[in-house]
Amino acid sequence: xxxxxxxxxxxxxxxxxxxxxxxxxxxxxxxxxxxxxxxxxxxxxxxxxxxxxxxxxxxxxxxxxxxxxxxxxxxxxxxxxxxxxxxxxxxxxxxxxxxxxxxxxxxxxxxxxxxxxxxxxxxxxxxxxxxxxxxxxxxxxxxxxxxxxxxxxxxxxxxxxxxxxxxxxxxxxxxxxxxxxxxxxxxxxxxxxxxxxxxxxxxxxxxxxxxxxxxxxxxxxxxxxxxxxxxxxxxxxxxxxxxxxxxxxxxxxxxxxxxxxxxxxxxxxxxxxxxxxxxxxxxxxxxxxxxxxxxxxxxxxxxxxxxxxxxxxxxxxxxxxxxxxxxxxxxxxxxxxxxxxxxxxxxxxxxxxxxxxxxxxxxxxxxxxxxxxxxxxxxxxxxxxxxxxxxxxxxxxxxxxxxxx
Amino acid sequence: xxxxxxxxxxxxxxxxxxxxxxxxxxxxxxxxxxxxxxxxxxxxxxxxxxxxxxxxxxxxxxxxxxxxxxxxxxxxxxxxxxxxxxxxxxxxxxxxxxxxxxxxxxxxxxxxxxxxxxxxxxxxxxxxxxxxxxxxxxxxxxxxxxxxxxxxxxxxxxxxxxxxxxxxxxxxxxxxxxxxxxxxxxxxxxxxxxxxxxxxxxxxxxxxxxxxxxxxxxxxxxxxxxxxxxxxxxxxxxxxxxxxxxxxxxxxxxxxxxxxxxxxxxxxxxxxxxxxxxxxxxxxxxxxxxxxxxxxxxxxxx
Numbered sequence: 001x002x003x004x005x006x007x008x009x010x011x012x013x014x015x016x017x018x019x020x021x022x023x024x025x026x027x028x029x030x031x032x033x034x035x036x037x038x039x040x041x042x043x044x045x046x047x048x049x050x051x052x053x054x055x056x057x058x059x060x061x062x063x064x065x066x067x068x069x070x071x072x073x074x075x076x077x078x079x080x081x082x083x084x085x086x087x088x089x090x091x092x093x094x095x096x097x098x099x100x101x102x103x104x105x106x107x108x109x110x111x112x113x114x115x116x117x118x119x120x121x122x123x124x125x126x127x128x129x130x131x132x133x134x135x136x137x138x139x140x141x142x143x144x145x146x147x148x149x150x151x152x153x154x155x156x157x158x159x160x161x162x163x164x165x166x167x168x169x170x171x172x173x174x175x176x177x178x179x180x181x182x183x184x185x186x187x188x189x190x191x192x193x194x195x196x197x198x199x200x201x202x203x204x205x206x207x208x209x210x211x212x213x214x215x216x217x218x219x220x221x222x223x224x225x226x227x228x229x230x231x232x233x234x235x236x237x238x239x240x241x242x243x244x245x246x247x248x249x250x251x252x253x254x255x256x257x258x259x260x261x262x263x264x265x266x267x268x269x270x271x272x273x274x275x276x277x278x279x280x281x282x283x284x285x286x287x288x289x290x291x292x293x294x295x296x297x298x299x300x301x302x303x304x305x306x307x308x309x310x311x312x313x314x315x316x317x318x319x320x321x322x323x324x325x326x327x328x329x330x331x332x333x334x335x336x337x338x339x340x341x342x343x344x345x346x347x348x349x350x351x352x353x354x355x356x357x358x359x360x361x362x363x364x365x366x367x368x369x370x371x372x373x374x375x376x377x378x379x380x381x382x383x384x385x386x387x388x389x390x391x392x393x394x395x396x397x398x399x400x401x402x403x404x405x
Numbered sequence: 406x407x408x409x410x411x412x413x414x415x416x417x418x419x420x421x422x423x424x425x426x427x428x429x430x431x432x433x434x435x436x437x438x439x440x441x442x443x444x445x446x447x448x449x450x451x452x453x454x455x456x457x458x459x460x461x462x463x464x465x466x467x468x469x470x471x472x473x474x475x476x477x478x479x480x481x482x483x484x485x486x487x488x489x490x491x492x493x494x495x496x497x498x499x500x501x502x503x504x505x506x507x508x509x510x511x512x513x514x515x516x517x518x519x520x521x522x523x524x525x526x527x528x529x530x531x532x533x534x535x536x537x538x539x540x541x542x543x544x545x546x547x548x549x550x551x552x553x554x555x556x557x558x559x560x561x562x563x564x565x566x567x568x569x570x571x572x573x574x575x576x577x578x579x580x581x582x583x584x585x586x587x588x589x590x591x592x593x594x595x596x597x598x599x600x601x602x603x604x605x606x607x608x609x610x611x612x613x614x615x616x617x618x619x620x621x622x623x624x625x626x627x628x629x630x631x632x633x634x635x636x637x638x639x640x641x642x643x644x645x646x647x648x649x650x651x652x653x654x655x656x657x658x659x660x661x662x663x664x665x666x667x668x669x670x671x672x673x674x675x676x677x678x679x680x681x682x683x684x685x686x687x688x689x690x691x692x693x694x695x696x697x698x699x700x701x702x703x704x705x706x707x
Contacts, residue, residue, distance in 0.1 A: 006505060204491075208488070209484045210488055210489065212482070212488060213484065215455075215457050216482040217477055217506050218477070218505050
């Protein structure tokens with residue numbers, strides 16, 4: 001056990017005490033953040049905040065436009081200017097004072113048709129501003145309070161409750177799928193990077209023959225267990241650092257992130273999702289160890305790893321199927337496959353009710369798969385690591401086992 | 406009691422029979438030579454001894470019983486090629502490998518600087534293995550094999566990539582280990598080193614043992630009564646008492662007639678007026694024995 005921990009410690013420190021590791025670790029969220037900031041800035045700078053004109057030929061306007069809301073960088077406003085006739089509005093548009101103007105025709109009530117005059121494609125906000133203003137005036141004509149309009153537009157929120165009362169989910173919006181989506185992405189990145197480290201280490205040890213010295217020092221299963229534990233630690237370090245960075249970013253921009261309060265994070269949900277991620281990592285690490293031991297070169301093993309990506313991404317590919325039928329056959333089957341389970345089950349738990357029995361069964365199946373993969377990795381590691389020039393054959397894997405395996 | 410007993414081991418890989426019916430013993434405190442041409446089955450035999458491979462049949466007894474995890478700590482091993490992490494500083498690599506042999510951090514802190522100094526690697530300790538010369542890497546591997554003070558040291562080609570100065574350093578080290586009672590198994594092609602270092606040897610080819618025994622026994626077995634002379638004048642084509650004359654570079658190899666000993670041949674030559682600068686009994690080199698035995702073995706296989 002000591003030697004297993006020695007191997008694990010070395011594997012962990014070898015990666016973590018390394019500038020490149022921290023550079024890549026920080027560059028991932030920074031990269032995402034940078035892309036987000038750039039896209040926000042591009043969006044903001046392309047947003048036309050010039051006022052929009054209104055010419056009322058239909059005697060519709062009874063209330064003045066509400067231009068009191070302050071326009072800020074993060075929350076830009078489009079104000080409305082009412083013009084007495086079309087020529088003045090056209091002149092303002094020609095000089096660029098306004099971005100365009102809408103004309104309320106004399107027979108507006110006949111067809112509720114407006115004409116918007118402009119030389120550029122208007123932003124969707126322009127249409128909202130105009131239709132809101134027209135709606136408010138139509139309602140004012142009927143003596144209905146303007147606040148009622150907002151109430152009608154917001155609609156009602158629906159809370160879901162399972163029949164036995166054990167599962168609750170609020171609303172049907174984006175915030176219900178954001179957590180499983182983040183879990184899926186984190187799982188993919190962590191598994192592929194730290195699993196990739198494991199594979200790289202194995203192939204290198206095979207190529208530089210260090211494995212021969214190791215095998216004469218530590219039983220092969222202890223070597224493999226140590227490597228998997230060490231690389232699991234690397235993966236968990238990645239998650240902890242990213243969560244910390246997200247936490248810091250969330251704290252710094254807390255005033256702008258009020259919408260995150262809509263996200264419902266229960267303790268049991270997080271524990272189940274994290275446990276699934278760890279199990280999925282262990283399974284994938286054992287699978288990578290098997291591939292690394294059986295293959296003869298880095299290039300050869302990379303090709304095989306490519307085959308692991310689709311199963312991990314299946315829940316993303318079939319996102320619509322999950323949303324429309326979270327307890328259908330496809331969603332359930334993917335919940336029992338170790339590579340897709342973290343995303344599949346956490347997504348299902350977020351948008352529907354999954355019984356504790358089924359969750360328990362998923363864990364039993366994935367633990368069984370993981371143990372079998374560990375056994376297979378142990379055998380392949382033992383037999384394949386010393387085959388430098390040719391790939392391990394399938395039938396050789398199941399020959400009589402040795403003491404050291 | 407022998408330190409290592411290899412008893413009729415056989416190991417095949419698919420259709421390839423790597424070793425077959427190989428038996429030999431390595432005694433405590435000796436340097437044992439495991440010899441053979443490339444692909445003869447030496448490395449497979451070593452891996453079976455080290456329990457990396459399980460033999461298809463036969464058995465290996467090591468330090469009085471089968472291999473155990475505890476006995477792994479009593480063995481130091483250097484594979485033929487490389488064996489160090491190329492992208493890791495030498496001292497960190499050696500520290501890690503030493504922990505895998507059961508050494509504590511205190512023991513490593515005490516021993517590693519001494520070994521680095523002994524092998525003149527102190528100034529290179531922070532360099533990555535890939536930045537070191539092959540000879541330095543070989544010395545690094547020797548440290549990895551010896552730092553835990555093993556009872557058995559198994560070295561594949563210990564002198565490859567070493568210059569004469571470092572070759573002597575390693576030879577002295579192996580002798581020092583033997584004098585300290587350690588058992589050393591040495592795989593090599595360099596027969597001159599075997600002649601100088603090994604107490605006993607086994608020669609393997611095509612996975613079978615062709616020859617084994619104490620070094621002196623092996624020489625005796627292949628000793629002939631041929632002599633090598635250096636004469637002042639060219640020899641005639643025929644001489645009394647000589648069945649064959651072979652001209653060498655600066656001398657002659659003479660094969661005496663059956664029943665004639667070397668000193669009787671000397672008397673015959675002097676009686677025939679041959680003026681000699683030198684006269685010596687021809688002892689075959691280990692190289693010659695190696696080639697002869699392997700060729701004969703190949704003949705049998707063909």
